[in-house]
Amino acid sequence: MKKLFLSILVISSLASFAQDAPAVRKKNFNLSDGIGIKGYDPVAYFTQNKAVKGSKEMAVAFEGVTYYFSSAANKEEFKKNPAKYEPQYGGWCAYAMGKNGTKVEVDPETFKLIDGKLFLFYNQFFNNTLKSWNKDEANLHKSADANWQKLYH
Numbered sequence: 543m544k545k546l547f548l549s550i551l552v553i554s555s556l557a558s559f560a561q562d563a564p565a566v567r568k569k570n571f572n573l574s575d576g577i578g579i580k581g582y583d584p585v586a587y588f589t590q591n592k593a594v595k596g597s598k599e600m601a602v603a604f605e606g607v608t609y610y611f612s613s614a615a616n617k618e619e620f621k622k623n624p625a626k627y628e629p630q631y632g633g634w635c636a637y638a639m640g641k642n643g644t645k646v647e648v649d650p651e652t653f654k655l656i657d658g659k660l661f662l663f664y665n666q667f668f669n670n671t672l673k674s675w676n677k678d679e680a681n682l683h684k685s686a687d688a689n690w691q692k693l694y695h
Contacts, residue, residue: 564606570694571607572633572648578607579662582650584627585616587660593651604628629653629660631690636661637671640682643689646671656683 574580586594596610600617604624611617620627631639636654638646652665652672656679663672675682 566694567606567632570632572645573607576606576608578609578633579629580648580650581610583612583616584609584629584660585619586612587653587655588627588658589616589619591655593653626658627660629662631661631686632694633662635664635671636686637663637675637682639689640675640684640686643685643693645693 568576571578578584581596581598583594583596586592586596594612596612596616598610600611600614601608602611602617602620602624604620607628609620609627611620630636632645633648635646635648638644646664648662649665650662652663652670654661654663654672654675661675663670663675665672
Protein backbone atom coordinates (compact mmCIF):
# COMPACT_ATOMS: atom_id res chain seq x y z
CA MET A 543 0.00 0.00 0.00
CA LYS A 544 2.85 2.37 0.83
CA LYS A 545 4.45 1.73 -2.58
CA LEU A 546 1.17 2.42 -4.34
CA PHE A 547 0.69 5.65 -2.40
CA LEU A 548 4.28 6.71 -3.16
CA SER A 549 3.83 5.93 -6.85
CA ILE A 550 0.64 7.98 -7.02
CA LEU A 551 2.31 10.84 -5.18
CA VAL A 552 5.30 10.86 -7.58
CA ILE A 553 3.08 10.67 -10.68
CA SER A 554 0.80 13.45 -9.48
CA SER A 555 3.81 15.62 -8.60
CA LEU A 556 5.28 15.13 -12.08
CA ALA A 557 1.93 15.89 -13.69
CA SER A 558 1.60 19.03 -11.57
CA PHE A 559 5.11 20.14 -12.53
CA ALA A 560 4.41 19.57 -16.24
CA GLN A 561 1.23 21.64 -16.00
CA ASP A 562 3.01 24.42 -14.13
CA ALA A 563 5.91 24.76 -16.61
CA PRO A 564 4.02 27.12 -18.98
CA ALA A 565 2.88 29.27 -16.05
CA VAL A 566 6.44 29.50 -14.71
CA ARG A 567 7.76 30.42 -18.14
CA LYS A 568 5.07 33.09 -18.62
CA LYS A 569 5.99 34.56 -15.23
CA ASN A 570 9.74 34.62 -15.84
CA PHE A 571 10.23 35.16 -19.57
CA ASN A 572 10.46 38.54 -21.29
CA LEU A 573 7.08 38.57 -23.03
CA SER A 574 4.88 41.18 -24.59
CA ASP A 575 1.28 39.91 -24.55
CA GLY A 576 2.65 36.36 -24.45
CA ILE A 577 4.95 36.94 -27.44
CA GLY A 578 8.67 36.16 -27.14
CA ILE A 579 11.50 38.26 -28.61
CA LYS A 580 9.06 41.10 -29.37
CA GLY A 581 7.81 39.19 -32.41
CA TYR A 582 11.20 38.47 -33.97
CA ASP A 583 11.85 35.09 -35.60
CA PRO A 584 14.11 33.02 -33.29
CA VAL A 585 15.29 30.74 -36.12
CA ALA A 586 16.37 33.62 -38.38
CA TYR A 587 19.13 34.56 -35.91
CA PHE A 588 20.72 31.19 -36.67
CA THR A 589 19.93 30.79 -40.37
CA GLN A 590 20.38 34.40 -41.53
CA ASN A 591 22.58 35.72 -38.71
CA LYS A 592 20.27 38.70 -38.33
CA ALA A 593 17.13 39.76 -36.51
CA VAL A 594 14.04 39.34 -38.71
CA LYS A 595 10.51 40.27 -37.70
CA GLY A 596 8.05 37.39 -37.76
CA SER A 597 4.35 37.57 -38.46
CA LYS A 598 1.30 36.74 -36.39
CA GLU A 599 0.13 34.41 -39.18
CA MET A 600 3.24 32.27 -38.62
CA ALA A 601 2.97 31.82 -34.86
CA VAL A 602 3.88 28.80 -32.74
CA ALA A 603 3.17 28.42 -29.03
CA PHE A 604 5.73 26.49 -27.01
CA GLU A 605 5.16 25.86 -23.30
CA GLY A 606 3.33 29.11 -22.70
CA VAL A 607 5.41 31.34 -24.99
CA THR A 608 4.37 32.29 -28.53
CA TYR A 609 6.98 32.98 -31.18
CA TYR A 610 6.47 34.56 -34.60
CA PHE A 611 8.29 33.38 -37.72
CA SER A 612 9.20 34.99 -41.02
CA SER A 613 8.81 31.82 -43.08
CA ALA A 614 7.09 28.45 -43.00
CA ALA A 615 10.51 26.78 -43.14
CA ASN A 616 11.64 28.58 -39.97
CA LYS A 617 8.39 27.74 -38.24
CA GLU A 618 8.83 24.05 -39.05
CA GLU A 619 12.50 24.12 -38.01
CA PHE A 620 11.53 25.59 -34.63
CA LYS A 621 8.90 22.89 -34.07
CA LYS A 622 11.59 20.20 -34.43
CA ASN A 623 13.67 21.56 -31.53
CA PRO A 624 12.23 24.66 -29.82
CA ALA A 625 14.76 24.72 -26.99
CA LYS A 626 17.59 25.09 -29.51
CA TYR A 627 16.20 28.40 -30.78
CA GLU A 628 14.82 30.07 -27.66
CA PRO A 629 16.88 32.97 -26.32
CA GLN A 630 18.91 32.49 -23.17
CA TYR A 631 17.66 33.86 -19.85
CA GLY A 632 14.07 33.96 -21.03
CA GLY A 633 14.89 36.69 -23.53
CA TRP A 634 16.18 39.19 -20.96
CA CYS A 635 19.43 41.10 -21.42
CA ALA A 636 22.34 38.67 -21.00
CA TYR A 637 24.67 41.41 -19.75
CA ALA A 638 22.29 42.54 -16.99
CA MET A 639 21.64 38.94 -16.00
CA GLY A 640 25.39 38.40 -15.68
CA LYS A 641 26.22 41.71 -14.05
CA ASN A 642 23.63 41.71 -11.27
CA GLY A 643 20.90 39.16 -12.02
CA THR A 644 18.29 41.65 -13.16
CA LYS A 645 15.66 41.36 -15.87
CA VAL A 646 16.32 44.16 -18.33
CA GLU A 647 14.55 44.74 -21.65
CA VAL A 648 16.41 44.03 -24.88
CA ASP A 649 16.80 45.33 -28.38
CA PRO A 650 16.10 42.16 -30.43
CA GLU A 651 18.46 43.46 -33.10
CA THR A 652 21.40 43.41 -30.65
CA PHE A 653 22.37 39.78 -30.23
CA LYS A 654 25.17 37.28 -30.21
CA LEU A 655 25.26 33.56 -30.96
CA ILE A 656 27.52 31.68 -28.56
CA ASP A 657 27.99 27.92 -28.78
CA GLY A 658 24.71 27.55 -30.67
CA LYS A 659 22.70 29.67 -28.21
CA LEU A 660 21.01 33.04 -28.69
CA PHE A 661 21.89 35.89 -26.34
CA LEU A 662 20.02 39.21 -26.47
CA PHE A 663 21.18 42.61 -25.19
CA TYR A 664 19.92 46.04 -24.20
CA ASN A 665 20.91 48.75 -26.67
CA GLN A 666 19.40 52.20 -26.18
CA PHE A 667 20.49 55.71 -25.25
CA PHE A 668 24.14 55.16 -26.19
CA ASN A 669 24.29 52.08 -23.98
CA ASN A 670 25.00 48.94 -25.99
CA THR A 671 25.47 46.21 -23.37
CA LEU A 672 26.81 43.78 -25.98
CA LYS A 673 30.04 45.83 -25.99
CA SER A 674 30.30 45.49 -22.21
CA TRP A 675 29.51 41.76 -22.43
CA ASN A 676 32.30 41.23 -24.96
CA LYS A 677 34.86 42.77 -22.57
CA ASP A 678 34.24 40.08 -19.91
CA GLU A 679 32.17 37.41 -21.65
CA ALA A 680 33.49 34.35 -19.80
CA ASN A 681 32.77 35.72 -16.32
CA LEU A 682 29.48 37.37 -17.26
CA HIS A 683 28.26 34.21 -19.00
CA LYS A 684 29.02 32.08 -15.95
CA SER A 685 27.39 34.61 -13.62
CA ALA A 686 24.33 34.99 -15.89
CA ASP A 687 23.79 31.22 -15.93
CA ALA A 688 23.91 31.11 -12.12
CA ASN A 689 21.69 34.17 -11.69
CA TRP A 690 19.08 32.83 -14.12
CA GLN A 691 18.91 29.55 -12.20
CA LYS A 692 18.16 31.51 -9.01
CA LEU A 693 15.48 33.65 -10.69
CA TYR A 694 13.79 30.99 -12.80
CA HIS A 695 11.41 29.19 -10.48
